[in-house]
Amino acid sequence: QVQLVESGGGLVQAGGSLRLSCAASGRTFSSYAMGWFRQAPGKERAFVAAISRGGSTYYADSVKGRFAISRDGAKNAVYLQMNSLKPEDTAVYYCAARPDVLLGGGRSTSQYDYWGQGTQVTVSS
DSSP states (O other): OOOEEEEOOEEEETTOOEEEEEEEOSSOGGGOEEEEEEEOTTSOOEEEEEEOTTOOEEEOTTTTTTEEEEEETTTTEEEEEEOSOOGGGOEEEEEEEESSOOSGGGOOGGGOOEEOOOEEEEEEO
């Protein structure tokens, strides 16, 4: 079992940057693949980025080249660096954990067993 707590969301102007953090409890963090998803009002939860247990990364086309996912095993944390933010990036961002290899680049919500409570990101134009 792992518990996830996101932080780092907030209000930022278009073109700005934010860094989201996800702190994971437990001593087996290295055995989890991790993902970031987002959900805008009235829309389904959508894939943003994922990182495998070995550090391979995967991105949604909409954020490729602007966002970067990383993990720190010593801190039991995963990060999402978001640059060149756009108003359409506004959403609640969720961290997720999967105690296995990623399937299909980690793009489906159903493969993750654990979720955080989310952190709001608002990008103003």
